[in-house]
Amino acid sequence: MEIKREDILHLADLSNFAISDAEAKSLEKDLGGIIKYISQLDELDTENVEPTYQVFEMENVWREDEILPQEADREALLALTKEEKDNQIKVPKVL
Amino acid sequence: MKIANKKVTAERLVKDALAKAKHFEDYNIFTYLNEEGALKKAREIDARIAKGEEVGRLAGVPYALKDNFLSPEGETTAAAHILEGFTSPITATAVKKLEDEGAIMIGRVNMDAFAHGSSTENSYFGPTLNSHDKKRVSGGSSGGSAVAVALDIVEFATGTDTGGSIRQPASFNGVYGLKPTYGCISRYGVVAMASSTDCIGFFTKTPEDMDLLMSIASGKDTKDLTTLDDYYNNSKATKAQKVGIIKDFDNDSVDKEIRRALKHKCELLKSKGYEIVELEMPALKYALAAYYIIVPAEVTSNLSRYDGVRYGFRSDDSVNLDELYSHTRDEGFMPENKRRIMIGNFVLSSGFYDAYFLKAAKARTLIVEEYAKAFSKCNFILTPVAPNPAFKLGEKVNDPVAMYLEDVMSVPLNLAGVPGLTIPAGKTDAGLPIGLQLVGPRRSDKSLIEFSKELAE
Numbered sequence: 001m002e003i004k005r006e007d008i009l010h011l012a013d014l015s016n017f018a019i020s021d022a023e024a025k026s027l028e029k030d031l032g033g034i035i036k037y038i039s040q041l042d043e044l045d046t047e048n049v050e051p052t053y054q055v056f057e058m059e060n061v062w063r064e065d066e067i068l069p070q071e072a073d074r075e076a077l078l079a080l081t082k083e084e085k086d087n088q089i090k091v092p093k094v095l
Numbered sequence: 096m097k098i099a100n101k102k103v104t105a106e107r108l109v110k111d112a113l114a115k116a117k118h119f120e121d122y123n124i125f126t127y128l129n130e131e132g133a134l135k136k137a138r139e140i141d142a143r144i145a146k147g148e149e150v151g152r153l154a155g156v157p158y159a160l161k162d163n164f165l166s167p168e169g170e171t172t173a174a175a176h177i178l179e180g181f182t183s184p185i186t187a188t189a190v191k192k193l194e195d196e197g198a199i200m201i202g203r204v205n206m207d208a209f210a211h212g213s214s215t216e217n218s219y220f221g222p223t224l225n226s227h228d229k230k231r232v233s234g235g236s237s238g239g240s241a242v243a244v245a246l247d248i249v250e251f252a253t254g255t256d257t258g259g260s261i262r263q264p265a266s267f268n269g270v271y272g273l274k275p276t277y278g279c280i281s282r283y284g285v286v287a288m289a290s291s292t293d294c295i296g297f298f299t300k301t302p303e304d305m306d307l308l309m310s311i312a313s314g315k316d317t318k319d320l321t322t323l324d325d326y327y328n329n330s331k332a333t334k335a336q337k338v339g340i341i342k343d344f345d346n347d348s349v350d351k352e353i354r355r356a357l358k359h360k361c362e363l364l365k366s367k368g369y370e371i372v373e374l375e376m377p378a379l380k381y382a383l384a385a386y387y388i389i390v391p392a393e394v395t396s397n398l399s400r401y402d403g404v405r406y407g408f409r410s411d412d413s414v415n416l417d418e419l420y421s422h423t424r425d426e427g428f429m430p431e432n433k434r435r436i437m438i439g440n441f442v443l444s445s446g447f448y449d450a451y452f453l454k455a456a457k458a459r460t461l462i463v464e465e466y467a468k469a470f471s472k473c474n475f476i477l478t479p480v481a482p483n484p485a486f487k488l489g490e491k492v493n494d495p496v497a498m499y500l501e502d503v504m505s506v507p508l509n510l511a512g513v514p515g516l517t518i519p520a521g522k523t524d525a526g527l528p529i530g531l532q533l534v535g536p537r538r539s540d541k542s543l544i545e546f547s548k549e550l551a552e
Contacts, residue, residue: 011437014444015395016402017428018421030434033496035441038384041454044461051456052463054291055512056278057537061320068317072184080181080406091404094416 001039003032096250096304098154098197101144105137105155105199112157112201115248122224122246124239125202126162127169133157133201140197151197152307158193159243159252162203163210163286166190173286174218175208177427178407187284188316189253189295196311204239204252208429209398210260210288212236213481213501216492217431224488226268227527231485234264237298241268244298245528251308252298257288258386259480259505261296265517266480266530271299273544275309276537277512278323281316289393290321292386292509302547305516309540326538332545338364339374339473344504350483356520356529357479360550364477367549372473378461382507385462387499388442388455389510395439401427434495459510466511466536475546476534479504480517484527504532514540518547 008028012019019027074087083090099105113130140155160166163173165183172178186194194200207217215238216222223238225231226245233242240252241264254261256274265272273296280295287293295312299305314325340361345354361371403409403423410422428436442451469476481501491497508515513534520531533550535543 007441008437011440014440015433015436016399016421016424017433017437018418018425019433023425023433026430027434027437030430030495031437031441033494034387034434034438034499037496037499038388038438038442038451038455041381041384041388041451041458044378044381044454044458046454046457046461049457049460051453052459053456055463055510056321057323063317063320071186076184077405080184081404082409089404092413092415092419 001035003028003035096156096300098152098156099140099144099150100154105140105144106134108155109133109137109157109199109201112249115246116202119246119248122226122229122242123221124204124223124242124248125159126172126174126205126220126239127203129168129200129202132168133199136199140199151195152311153193154197156198156251157201157249158198159202159204159240159249160190160200161237161240161253161255162206163255164190164253165284165286166200168200169203171203171286172219173209174206174220175427175429175432176219176408177401177403177423181407183284185284188281188318189312190284192312201249204243206239207236207431209286209432210236210255210257211394211429211431211435213259213263213498214486214492215239215264216488217429219429222488225485228485231487231527232267234267234485236260238264240298241265241270241272244268244270244300250300251304254296254298255285255288256294256296256509257292258390258509259502261298262505262515262517262530262532263481263501265298266532267485267528269519269522269528269530271302271305271519271547272517273297273305273309273540274508274515275313275540276323276514277509278321279327279540280312281319281322283316283318287397289390290397291393292390294509302544302551306541306544309544327541330538330541332542335369335474335542335546337370337372337473339372339469339476341374341376341379341476341478343376343379344478348482349479352523353479353482353484353529357477357531360477360520360531363550363552374469374472374476376465376469378458378465379507381458382462382510383499383503385455385458386502386506386510387438388451389459391435391439392443392452393439394435395443398432398436403427431495462507463511466507466513470536474535475543478532478534480530480532481505484523484529508534513537514543516543516547518550520550
């Protein structure tokens with residue numbers, strides 16, 4: 001599959017990257033090369049093969065639904081943000 | 096390794112390690128030096144030793160922490176701009192276990208940002224230089240860890256291995272590096288890359304040290320539900336008889352000095368009475384393509400949390416929330432982070448999902464089955480780690496596919512969840528370290544470490 005500039009812009013949008021024209025240009029080349037490489041899977045016969053999504057030996061690991069003490073309290077977590085007001089994280093306007 | 100006692104103080108060990116770290120400053124190994132914190136801990140341990148108290152199996156042992164392990168000492172940045180300024184309020188389980196035994200972190204070490212890379216050149220802090228040739232890369236992503244151990248600054252270093260990030264830098268610097276069985280060591284408090292392949296492991300100078308660290312770090316953690324029961328400490332090393340070599344890797348794509356080293360080790364094993372079995376594993380040829388679909392898909396999900404809101408870097412050039420996200424992410428991620436996130440979004444997009452992500456998940460099944468088949472014919476497999484010894488700085492950094500090809504022989508293990516141990520296997524004529532990779536079935540970590548002693552010369 002051939003990757004075009006509009007595909008790059010769409011993927012940048014999905015990824016939440018405000019990319020420049022120069023970046024779009026180099027991504028077009030790099031992603032084109034990567035997609036060409038990964039497309040070689042086409043030639044592998046996977047007829048009647050079930051997919052594997054994880055290699056952990058167990059499924060559905062359950063635990064009691066109980067509240068355990070947390071290492072970091074609200075103050076410690078809020079201290080990590082750039083701007084805080086009244087115990088809330090402050091961001092620029094939404095609209 | 097040297098452990099503090101009444102004669103050799105922890106303070107002496109830590110001071111020596113810090114002095115060496117400064118001496119080798121030009122290698123750009125450390126992203127943070129924990130001078131005050133390490134010395135304070137060392138003095139506490141010495142005071143306890145003086146009182147005759149139990150001080151743990153790693154008392155006063157200086158170690159280096161890969162910068163993607165969370166702890167309150169120094170900023171945890173994963174060598175990425177977007178985590179700049181982040182000091183963790185929590186401690187990773189692995190770090191806690193090591194420190195409970197008295198180990199002392201003397202510094203955080205460099206890596207490819209978010210562990211995306213095979214040379215440590217993708218770090219926001221610039222590359223770490225190879226321990227044997229400053230014009231060459233340290234390997235990656237755990238380049239700083241490997242060089243800190245190879246230059247004898249610390250006794251051991253932590254690493255993470257998603258597709259070779261422990262084993263390849265270990266081979267480039269001539270030290271031991273273990274990627275354990277998937278699920279062996281808790282990943283709580285470690286920056287996530289690809290959750291279905293991420294593993295925590297170590298760099299050491301000897302198999303004995305590796306065994307000690309594994310016995311300390313492995314086991315179930317209620318904070319990481321993908322941890323296995325403590326099979327490591329509840330298993331005994333089993334004797335091997337047959338060692339497999341993979342015919343599909345024995346060709347011109349692998350450096351001839353590495354092939355020579357492999358042949359030499361096979362001769363050594365034969366002289367000790369082991370049988371060498373030739374294996375055909377044709378699906379491994381597709382492991383790299385499958386890996387660079389599955390891992391970016393998981394990366395794109397795991398890295399969606401970095402948005403400048405709750406922690407780390409925030410772009411100050413935005414008038415609304417949407418811009419805050421997109422400017423922070425554009426300025427904060429390295430080019431390779433962006434490529435992986437975008438490829439992940441591509442392979443998961445409707446219209447491409449079946450052809451890429453689902454196809455790769457099916458290829459993964461074939462790879463898992465191929466290992467199961469191989470281990471019905473032999474106890475362990477011995478292969479190269481990477482197709483070449485350490486390459487020159489700048490040689491591959493502008494060619495993502497060339498860099499990915501570094502991982503061609505290391506990623507299949509991660510897809511299958513089996514353990515792999517890099518062992519030193521001599522040097523090239525030019526003096527660069529060569530490493531080989533010993534691979535075993537799931538949960539064979541202990542036997543693997545024990546067997547590696549047979550290959551030491």
